[in-house]
Amino acid sequence: MVLDCSCTTLTPEIVCLSDMRWNCVHPRLKHILSRCTSQRRVFFIEEVIFTNQLMGRLDISQDKTGLVVVIPSLPKQLSDEDINLDLQRLISAFFRENSIDNYIFWYCTPKAIAFTRNLQPQAVIYDCMDELPTIKSIPSPLQEYETEIFSLADLVFIAEQSTQAMQAHHHPNIYVFPSGGDGDRIWTTMMKLIDFAITTRHQEGTNNSHQATLSYKPPNKVVNTDLVFDYLIVGAGFSGSVIAERLASQCGKRVLVVDKRNHIGGNAYDHYDNSGILIHKYGPHIFHTNSRQVFEYLSQFTQWRPYQHRVLSSVDGQLLPIPINLDTINKLYGMNLNSFEVEEFFKCITEPKEYIRTSEDVIVSQVGEELYQKFFQGYACKKWGLDPSQLDKSVVSRVSTRTNRDHRYFTDTYQAMPLHGYTQMFEKMLNHPNIKVMLNTDYREIEQVIPWREMVYTGTIDQFFDYRYGKLPYRSIKFQHETHNIPVFQPAPVIHYPNEHLYSRVTEFKYLTGQEHNKTSIVYEFPQAEGDPYYPIPLPDHKKVYQKYKALADHTRGVYFVGRLANYQYLNMDECVGQALLVYQKIVSTPVTAFHD
Ligand SMILES: Cc1cc2nc3c(=O)[nH]c(=O)nc-3n(C[C@H](O)[C@H](O)[C@H](O)COP(=O)(O)OP(=O)(O)OC[C@H]3O[C@@H](n4cnc5c(N)ncnc54)[C@H](O)[C@@H]3O)c2cc1C
Numbered sequence: 001m002v003l004d005c006s007c008t009t010l011t012p013e014i015v016c017l018s019d020m021r022w023n024c025v026h027p028r029l030k031h032i033l034s035r036c037t038s039q040r041r042v043f044f045i046e047e048v049i050f051t052n053q054l055m056g057r058l059d060i061s062q063d064k065t066g067l068v069v070v071i072p073s074l075p076k077q078l079s080d081e082d083i084n085l086d087l088q089r090l091i092s093a094f095f096r097e098n099s100i101d102n103y104i105f106w107y108c109t110p111k112a113i114a115f116t117r118n119l120q121p122q123a124v125i126y127d128c129m130d131e132l133p134t135i136k137s138i139p140s141p142l143q144e145y146e147t148e149i150f151s152l153a154d155l156v157f158i159a160e161q162s163t164q165a166m167q168a169h170h171h172p173n174i175y176v177f178p179s180g181g182d183g184d185r186i187w188t189t190m191m192k193l194i195d196f197a198i199t200t201r202h203q204e205g206t207n208n209s210h211q212a213t214l215s216y217k218p219p220n221k222v223v224n225t226d227l228v229f230d231y232l233i234v235g236a237g238f239s240g241s242v243i244a245e246r247l248a249s250q251c252g253k254r255v256l257v258v259d260k261r262n263h264i265g266g267n268a269y270d271h272y273d274n275s276g277i278l279i280h281k282y283g284p285h286i287f288h289t290n291s292r293q294v295f296e297y298l299s300q301f302t303q304w305r306p307y308q309h310r311v312l313s314s315v316d317g318q319l320l321p322i323p324i325n326l327d328t329i330n331k332l333y334g335m336n337l338n339s340f341e342v343e344e345f346f347k348c349i350t351e352p353k354e355y356i357r358t359s360e361d362v363i364v365s366q367v368g369e370e371l372y373q374k375f376f377q378g379y380a381c382k383k384w385g386l387d388p389s390q391l392d393k394s395v396v397s398r399v400s401t402r403t404n405r406d407h408r409y410f411t412d413t414y415q416a417m418p419l420h421g422y423t424q425m426f427e428k429m430l431n432h433p434n435i436k437v438m439l440n441t442d443y444r445e446i447e448q449v450i451p452w453r454e455m456v457y458t459g460t461i462d463q464f465f466d467y468r469y470g471k472l473p474y475r476s477i478k479f480q481h482e483t484h485n486i487p488v489f490q491p492a493p494v495i496h497y498p499n500e501h502l503y504s505r506v507t508e509f510k511y512l513t514g515q516e517h518n519k520t521s522i523v524y525e526f527p528q529a530e531g532d533p534y535y536p537i538p539l540p541d542h543k544k545v546y547q548k549y550k551a552l553a554d555h556t557r558g559v560y561f562v563g564r565l566a567n568y569q570y571l572n573m574d575e576c577v578g579q580a581l582l583v584y585q586k587i588v589s590t591p592v593t594a595f596h597d
Contacts, residue, residue: 011040012122012198013103017112019047022069029108029127031183032190034065041068043100045112048072048087056086058094070094087115095119104194110145113152123197126153154197157190172228173197175449189449196438228451229256229436234443235458237266238573239563241429242297242580243456243587248434251588255435256450260442264430266458267534268422268573275483277509277521278421282534283479284494284507284523285422288412289574295414297577301428304416305514309409313496315374322496323409324371325402332374339403346401359388359396366399379498382527384475384537395538409494417512456583458563460533461549469548472568473539476531480524489520502526536568560587 014036018025022044036042044067056074063069074086095101105121107113108128126149150156156174175193177186231247233240236259247253263269267282286309289295312319320328326342329335337345349368353361359380363372372388376399380388388396408415418425430437438446443459457464462472480503493511497503503524510520536542546568553561562583564571571579 013041013043013100014106015043015045015100015103015121016106016108017045017116018108019111020108021046022063022067025108028183028186032187033106034063034067035187036191037066041100042066043068043070045070045072045091047109048074048083050074050076050078052076056090058090084114088118091115092118104198107149107153110142110149113145113149114141123154123194123201124149124152125155125157125194125197126150127157128159154201155193177449185445188445192438192441192445193449195440196436199438200436229254230453231255231456232443232447232450232452232454233257233456233458235259235266235563235565236261236264236426236430236437236439237458237563238268238576239458239566239580240266240456241426242577243560243562243584244435245429245432246581246584247587248432250584253434256438256452257430257435258438258441258443258446260440262440263423264437264439265423265426268426270421270423273481273483273521275517275519275521277483277517277519278513278515279481279509279521279523280422280507280512281479282532283477283525284509284512285573286410286415286512287417287573288410288415289572290413291574291578292414293581294574294577297581298418298425302418302420302425305419306415307417307512307514308415309494309512310407310492311409311494311496312492313375313379313498314500315498319491319495321407322375323400323402324367324375325407326405327407343403346403356393358393359391362393362396363388363399367401375498377498379496379504382498382502382504383535385527385529386537386539390539392538392540417514421513453558454587455559456587457559457561458566460565461546461553461561461568464559464561464566465549465552468552469545472545472549473537473542474533475535475537476528477534478526478528478531480526481521482524483519483521485519487518487520489522533565535570536564538570542568 014033016029016033022030025044033042033044046069049071051073052075053073054075056072059071059073061069061071070091072087072090074083078086103121104123104125105112105116105119106125106127110126150171153171154173156171158174158176175189177189230253231244233244233255236244236257240257240259241264244255244257248255257264259266261269263271263281268280268285269282270278270280270285273279286307287298288309311322313322315332318331320331322328326337326339329342329345330337346367349371350366351364351368353365356362356365360372360377363376367375376396377388380386380391380396384391384395443457447455460472462469488510489508490506492508494505494507496505503526505525506522507525508520508522509515510517536546549568553559553566560583561567562580563576567579
């Protein structure tokens with residue numbers, strides 16, 4: 001029988017094999033499998049029934065959720081061997097006729113292994129949540145089937161009450177689910193674990209084949225499942241990835257990196273767009289540092305393309321170099337000053353202030369009111385949603401001006417872009433057998449079911465503490481990416497728009513990456529209040545709230561708070577790497593203080 005199921009996607013289908021009738025299965029399994037039908041085809045193969053008919057057959061029906069129930073029936077008085085051969089033949093034909101070729105096996109009974117060995121699932125789950133196998137009590141050959149299924153399974157699901165018994169089994173991925181509890185949450189977690197198991201199989205190159213997993217040898221020692229991950233790392237950006245890499249490669253720790261986004265790299269993530277141009281999803285990321293240690297550390301994972309960043313600012317209808325230099329002043333005022341003369345010019349326009357309290361005071365005292373208004377005020381208003389007169393002096397501690405014609409935006413010792421992009425660099429960092437990466441996952445979905453010892457947390461600190469003292473404000477950005485059918489869009493990598501338009505700047509990526517292409521991709525940045533958290537808003541009240549969260553963090557044993565979101569602090573990429581390397585040193589020199597299960 002060929003089924004008419006519209007729900008066919010690339011998501012592997014689920015084939016559950018049980019020795020129960022679908023109508024009699026535990027309500028929890030029923031809930032979980034029924035819910036899966038919204039995403040994929042789900043087949044439930046029941047225990048065989050024996051009849052007086054001469055030939056074996058499968059009776060197929062669908063319940064109201066679309067789940068397909070398969071009931072095998074066979075002639076009476078067959079030997080065990082013939083039963084398994086007939087079932088294998090019937091089920092293989094059923095798979096062929098219904099194009100079931102991308103699927104996972106969800107075994108609720110070890111017996112089913114005897115007639116499904118020939119098939120090639122994407123992953124194998126052994127679910128003994130509702131039926132506790134106790135090896136001593138089960139007869140042969142069931143015992144052999146059970147041993148076999150443990151060696152095949154990517155995941156084993158057990159119920160709370162069976163924890164002790166199951167710890168005697170040799171399996172590294174046993175997950176305990178409470179027997180009661182929130183069915184939706186269990187469903188979400190199980191789906192994450194399944195996705196993870198499939199990804200892990202691919203990562204480990206098990207070739208998707210049953211045969212390949214058959215060769216898996218369970219470890220000789222009893223595995224204490226509580227020790228599976230030494231570190232749960234929340235966030236796959238610079239902060240999380242550096243610490244994961246160090247812990248795995250230098251200390252042999254088992255690390256699980258979880259990110260709620262669908263990619264690694266955090267805000268530094270880059271990818272090829274539809275036209276094949278390498279772009280930075282979250283706006284331009286220019287690498288620059290004075291730290292030799294940071295540069296050498298990252299150089300293990302990437303080659304570099306030397307790159308000096310340049311920025312122009314759109315002022316009074318002209319595009320002028322920023323930071324302000326000799327050319328900026330000459331072009332803006334139609335003059336022809338030399339370096340000495342422009343130094344005198346700066347001296348004349350500065351407006352010394354008795355008290356420097358705000359960012360406005362800092363800028364005006366260094367470049368005067370006119371240049372402040374033309375270049376800085378509007379830009380800061382867009383960026384922060386606040387006038388510089390409302391921002392603390394620490395936000396702009398110094399305005400860089402030059403009396404020469406140096407057009408570089410940064411003057412750091414090391415200025416370069418990863419030759420093949422940031423994402424490829426992150427892939428190399430995380431490509432270690434001790435590191436597993438789980439994407440599309442908020443850590444709260446899995447923290448209770450995947451065992452870990454200590455956590456490195458790089459998400460927002462207020463979220464970690466359930467916003468106990470309120471939400472910490474961030475400035476966000478809407479990125480509008482475009483591709484144009486021309487080789488060059490603008491005369492500089494980045495152009496600032498302090499005074500006109502709603503966007504604050506436009507970036508053309510090919511300048512940054514050096515890529516050659518007959519089209520070009522750009523991004524407009526529209527700063528806004530709502531959206532992903534990008535820039536902590538530096539106001540004293542916010543700092544006070546952060547300090548309260550920090551006090552909680554300081555008393556949270558076994559969790560390290562790292563990076564720009566967990567420290568509510570704007571950090572450049574190199575600063576994140578430097579900070580992460582320091583935290584790694586702290587982790588290795590601190591005895592493990594907490595244990596989570
Ligand atoms: C627009 C913009 C431009 C920038 N340009 C530059 C530049 O040119 N040069 C420079 O040096 N720096 C730049 N930066 C700064 C740079 O992005 C940061 O220094 C760096 O990305 C911070 O790394 P991180 O790992 O601390 O945080 P992130 O990169 O933000 O990584 C944190 C990760 O944690 C994940 N996460 C959060 N909560 C959870 C959760 N509950 N569960 C699971 N995962 C979670 C997030 O999805 C995220 O991927 C720029 C930043 C922005 C916003």
